[in-house]
Amino acid sequence: MDQLKKILQLPEVEKVFNAFGENSIFLVGGCVRDTLMNKSVTDIDFATPCEPLEVIEILNKSEINYVDIGIKFGTVTAIINDKKYEITSFRKDISTDGRHAEVEFSKEMEADAARRDFTINALYVDQDCKIYDFYNGQEDLKNTILRFIGDPQARIKEDYLRIMRFFRFLASNSVQSLDDDLLTILKAEASNLSIISKERLWDELTEILKSENPIAVLKLMQENSIFENISKGLKIEESFENLISIESKIKYVDPILRLSLLFDNDSKKIENFVNNFHLSSKESKALLQLGEMNEKIVSYLSMKEVRFLLYKIGVSNFKNQIILNWARDVQNKNEVNWRSLYEVAISWERPKFDLDSKDVMGMGINEGPLVGSILKEVEEWWAENDFIDDKFSLIERLKAICQAHK
Secondary structure, three states: OHHHHHHHOOHHHHHHHHHHOOOOOEEEOHHHHHHHOOOOOOOOEEEEOOOHHHHHHHHHHOOOEEEOOOHHHOEEEEEEOOEEEEEEEOEEEEEEOEOOEEEEEOOOHHHHHHOOOEHHHOEEEOOOOOEEEOOOHHHHHHOOOOOEOOOHHHHHHHEOHHHHHHHHHHHHOOOOOOOHHHHHHHHHHHHHHHHOOHHHHHHHHHHHHHOOOOHHHHHHHHHOOHHHHHOOOOOOOHHHHHHHHHHHHHOOOOHHHHHHHHOOOOHHHHHHHHHHOOOOHHHHHHHHHHHHOOOOOOOOOOHHHHHHHHHHHOHHHHHHHHHHHHHHOOOOOOHHHHHHHHHHHHHOOOOOOOOOHHHHHOOOOOOOHHHHHHHHHHHHHHHHOOOOOOHHHHHHHHHHHHHHHO
16 A cells, blocks of 8 residues: 555656546556556556546646547546656447447446456556455455456457456466366457457567566467467477576576577568567567577587677677577586576677778778778688787788789
């Protein structure tokens, strides 16, 4: 409760509550759930009986900036001190098709709670820190139970993404027990994930992959036909379990690296996934790079070879390939070597190549593509010779290469 009070005392949160005054507004959903679980809160959302146009009027009167991109769904986003706060009007479902719901606005909090997915997400808090809990969500949090509101199959049919959301919250909330009947329902409805946008599926899969230890949940997803209805080729192997163990030792977690190993780092499977899912350009590039890595990195590399590869493919790529190869070493026979290589990678500083195009042209080479080609050839020689710290030797090598091109 103390943590909830701290949220309520945040200046931005107080400003929203004060703006609405006698018009009711409540903290809702994830921020309440995570606070009660003593987890860090990233997003703070509100719910209100006021309709969107009323919300806009209230924000204008209080000189609070906002964006109304989600207004047709009942959401107006207040912006205070560069932070975003979604304010959503109470709603109730009129009809659903498995992807979207047709809703109408409501004045009743209980009607709004009834359309939410899980009991732990249907918790509301007013400015006086009073909790409104219609479905025993607090008790379920206390007992680490993940429970749909009402009939599970009916809730899933309203929006099939709830299958993925179920596994996401399963991964992040340390649930202790599962109903076999519920797993049967999830498996029976899994094929309907095909009608959900890839973007929404990826958002939920990302959250699962970010969780501290997703092994048990991913195995459940594999056993209950979820993987095969997301993307062909996803499979959890012993190497993935080893990866999670390695991450705890080196204090480094990368969901893209985890995903790569679920595809066994198979470039064709990875390329197919990237082409079908709406990853960000940064995520796509990182995943494709992992699939395309073909440098031979073994645990017994010499330090000279390590430095050369670090320079050639970069610290990030080298580090990721070390982790992947270490993960595949499921017996951890070479753990000491892999860890040593990883430590070298994270502490390595890239040496500076001390020649440029002016040096090449000073040798009588005319400006053009040949200048860059010669410079690259000298740089490769320098890197292969362990970044020789001798400007005279570099110049002599440059002379020889330039002479050969004349």
